[in-house]
Amino acid sequence: MKNRIYDENLYRFDTPQPSYWEATATDIAVDARPLQGDASCDVAIIGGGYTGLSAALHLARDYDVDVRVIDAGHIGWGASGRNAGFCCMGGVGVQRRDLIKMVGIDNTREYYRSQMDAVELVRSLGDSEGLDFQGHGSAELEVAHTPRAFARLVEDHDISTQQLELPSELFTADEFRERFYDSSEQYGAVMSRPAFGLHPLRYCRGLANAAVRRGAVVHEHSEVLSWRKSDDGIHQLATAGGTLKARKVIFSTNGFLPEGLRPEFYARTLPVISAIIVTKPLTESNRLAHSWLTEQLAFNSRRVMNYFRLLPDGRFLFGGRGHTTGHREGELATYERLETTLKSLWPSWSKLEIDYRWHGLICMTGSMCPSLGRLDEDESVYFGYGYHGNGVNTATWTGKQLADWIGTGNSPELPEIVKGLARRFPLAGLRLKYLQLGIGLSLWLDRRR
Ligand SMILES: Cc1cc2nc3c(=O)[nH]c(=O)nc-3n(C[C@H](O)[C@H](O)[C@H](O)COP(=O)(O)OP(=O)(O)OC[C@H]3O[C@@H](n4cnc5c(N)ncnc54)[C@H](O)[C@@H]3O)c2cc1C
Numbered sequence: 205m206k207n208r209i210y211d212e213n214l215y216r217f218d219t220p221q222p223s224y225w226e227a228t229a230t231d232i233a234v235d236a237r238p239l240q241g242d243a244s245c246d247v248a249i250i251g252g253g254y255t256g257l258s259a260a261l262h263l264a265r266d267y268d269v270d271v272r273v274i275d276a277g278h279i280g281w282g283a284s285g286r287n288a289g290f291c292c293m294g295g296v297g298v299q300r301r302d303l304i305k306m307v308g309i310d311n312t313r314e315y316y317r318s319q320m321d322a323v324e325l326v327r328s329l330g331d332s333e334g335l336d337f338q339g340h341g342s343a344e345l346e347v348a349h350t351p352r353a354f355a356r357l358v359e360d361h362d363i364s365t366q367q368l369e370l371p372s373e374l375f376t377a378d379e380f381r382e383r384f385y386d387s388s389e390q391y392g393a394v395m396s397r398p399a400f401g402l403h404p405l406r407y408c409r410g411l412a413n414a415a416v417r418r419g420a421v422v423h424e425h426s427e428v429l430s431w432r433k434s435d436d437g438i439h440q441l442a443t444a445g446g447t448l449k450a451r452k453v454i455f456s457t458n459g460f461l462p463e464g465l466r467p468e469f470y471a472r473t474l475p476v477i478s479a480i481i482v483t484k485p486l487t488e489s490n491r492l493a494h495s496w497l498t499e500q501l502a503f504n505s506r507r508v509m510n511y512f513r514l515l516p517d518g519r520f521l522f523g524g525r526g527h528t529t530g531h532r533e534g535e536l537a538t539y540e541r542l543e544t545t546l547k548s549l550w551p552s553w554s555k556l557e558i559d560y561r562w563h564g565l566i567c568m569t570g571s572m573c574p575s576l577g578r579l580d581e582d583e584s585v586y587f588g589y590g591y592h593g594n595g596v597n598t599a600t601w602t603g604k605q606l607a608d609w610i611g612t613g614n615s616p617e618l619p620e621i622v623k624g625l626a627r628r629f630p631l632a633g634l635r636l637k638y639l640q641l642g643i644g645l646s647l648w649l650d651r652r653r
Contacts, residue, residue, distance in 0.1 A: 207464040209475065209635060210530030214565065215460065217277040217427055221286050221562035224482040224519065225405035232336070232409040234279045236422035241446040245272040245421070247610060248441055248450035250428050250465075253284035254595055255456035255588045257411040257422075258603025261333070264418040267611030271420045273412075274441065274448055276427035280408040282460055283595060286564035288480060288511050288523050289407075290501045291326050292344040292399035293319040293370075294594030296621075297572035299356075300363050306572070307621050309367055315573075315619040316368050322601030323398040326407075329600065335410035337402040340516050344399035345384065345502040348377075348391040350653045353505040357394045364396070371397040384498040387549050393502075401501050401513055404596065411600075423448070431465045439584070454606055455587045458595065459565030468579055469587070471632030472569065472625055476639060477526025478593060479538045479563035481546070483556045485518035493552035507646035510545060519559070522546045526563045528640050535563055566593035569626035576602050577624045578609070586610065590626055 208215055220226050236252075247263055249256040252275030263269040275281065293316060296303055304312045330337055348354035357374070364372035373395040375383065380393050412422050426443040431453075433439050441448040455466070459475040486496070496514065503511040510524040524542055527534030539561040547554045569575050569590035579585040586609065588602035608616045629635050 207462045208460070210477070210565075213532050213535065214477070214530040217281060218425070220278065220281065221564065222560065223286055223405075223480070223562040224515075224521070224560040225285060225403060227560070229403065229405040229409060232406055232413070234409050234412045234422065234424070235416045236279055236412065236424040239274060239423040239426040239443050239446045239448055242449065243272065243446065244449040246270040246450065247452045247454065248439065248448050249273045249454040249456060250441065251275060251282070251456035251458065252279050252412065252422060252424065253282045253456065253458065254408065254411065254599035255458065255603045256454065257408065257415055258600045259454050259456065259607045260420040260422070261411060261415040261418060262604045262607030263611060264415055264420040266607065268419070269611060272423060272448060272450070273415070273420060274423045274426050274428060274443070276425070278424045279412045279422060280405045283458060283564045283566065284408040284599070285405040286480070286562060287404045287596065288513065288521055289402045289404045289596065290344065290399070290511065290513070290594070291323055291402055291596040292501060292594070293323065293396060293597070295319060295574050295591050295598035297568050297592040300360060300368065304363070304367070311620050313368055315621050316370055318601065318619050319597065320398055322597035325604060326402070326597050326600050327400070329411070329414075333410065333414035335407060335414065337407035337410060338516060340401040341499045341501055341513070342397070342400055343500045344396050345393045345498075345500050346396070347380070347393040347502055347504050349389050349504045349506050349650070351391050352653055354392040357392065357505060361394045381495060384500070385496045386494050388551060389504070389549050395500070399501055401499075402596070407596070428462075428465065433582070437584070452584045452586065452610060455585065456589065456603070458589045458591065458599070459567035461567070461589065466585070468581060468625070471628045471635075472575065473589060474568040474629060474635050474639065475565040476568055477528070477530060477538075477563055478523060478566050479526040479535070479542060479561070480521060480523040481539055481542050481558045482515070482560040483520040483553070484559055486514070486520055486556070490553055490556065494550050506650045508643060508650060520556075525643065528636055528643070538563065566591070568592055570629050571621070571626040573621045573626065574598055574602065575624065575626040576605060576618065576622045579625075587625070
């Protein structure tokens with residue numbers, strides 16, 4: 205069984221990404237060390253991103269549980285240290301109207317209520333744990349890339365306000381230009397709340413330190429190489445440096461999930477590469493050239509979309525889909541494509557230099573919804589993954605649900621659509637082929653005016 209589906213280039217746990225976030229979080233050290241020798245605890249958490257760290261913090265703080273987190277890289281090595289810092293609603297792989305068709309209006313409403321709670325959870329953790337994550341902006345914009353897309357946004361706005369009771373505001377292209385920015389591809393937009401931007405790696409490291417302050421132990425540079433359960437019901441997680449023993453395990457590796465560790469998780473995910481570039485700080489004249497007035501988070505309405513935001517220090521962050529192999533040549537081609545797209549959307553920035561480029565994995569599931577729960581086959585194993593590129597709030601919230609479940613001994617009230625393991629992808633070896641076909645079709649649909 206193959207452990208992971210992309211080129212090794214994506215799984216170098218000893219190498220940090222050359223990201224803007226890594227360069228600007230050097231003042232926050234994490235109180236963590238590699239696992240050496242044998243250790244034991246009640247709950248072991250594999251994966252030290254938002255899911256695992258939020259679970260650890262809530263378990264230690266709210267239930268006084270003896271918990272350890274174990275990560276293959278440094279804390280924030282995974283997507284939690286590499287993302288765009290959009291803390292907003294999402295977490296599913298389909299648009300709101302399609303989710304209603306798939307699972308019904310009641311389930312959709314219930315899900316979006318949990319999404320609003322999840323954004324507020326991040327905000328409140330920031331306050332209660334004193335996390336210095338540099339919150340920024342107060343809403344998220346979806347910008348129409350064609351007139352046809354604007355018609356879809358009008359429909360989405362009606363669904364949000366009338367059926368889902370979610371805050372939403374609509375802007376025509378002229379209104380948008382006056383208030384936010386101008387671009388070669390802007391036909392109006394819809395604005396959603398709650399949402400805000402943050403520094404993802406500062407948030408991740410802050411969560412880790414908060415968990416440690418509350419009594420959790422965090423191990424980094426400790427890849428779990430094998431996982432077995434002894435006859436007396438104790439899980440044994442072996443790394444190169446030692447073995448961690450625990451009564452319960454939370455498996456929270458999301459897009460980097462090692463499929464060979466436990467057969468139950470084989471082919472449950474489709475990891476997808478997403479990449480980001482960050483420019484030099486925009487000058488006053490750069491901003492004036494495109495009437496840039498906003499600090500809100502934004503993405504365009506393409507199926508294969510781009511996301512972007514002006515950072516607090518004036519740099520411009522721009523992200524989008526990556527390559528479908530993961531190898532280094534594909535990675536470099538992705539950065540070139542992103543730069544070309546950025547400069548075609550804002551032509552006056554054609555001379556703007558790019559200072560940072562990096563990539564990572566988001567995680568899709570066969571149900572197009574996040575997946576959270578406890579294994580039927582082994583009730584001492586819990587899991588949370590599959591946030592479809594929207595894990596800042598969803599992973600944090602998932603970690604808290606898992607902690608509440610273990611801490612109280614009872615399953616929390618969860619939205620129906622996130623419950624349990626998402627179904628396996630059929631013909632799992634062909635997952636990257638499905639992805640290539642899906643991207644090809646979506647690019648073709650995106651070209652329609
Ligand atoms: C480029 C990019 C942009 C994104 N932008 C946004 C955004 O703006 N907003 C948003 O909400 N979401 C965004 N996301 C998604 C978001 O970052 C993720 O959903 C979220 O970070 C997932 O958190 P996690 O803790 O579940 O997983 P991760 O943070 O990926 O952590 C998983 C960890 O598991 C560890 N691991 C794997 N195998 C092992 C093993 N065998 N032993 C021990 N440890 C192991 C890895 O080292 C890793 O650190 C983006 C993702 C990417 C890649």
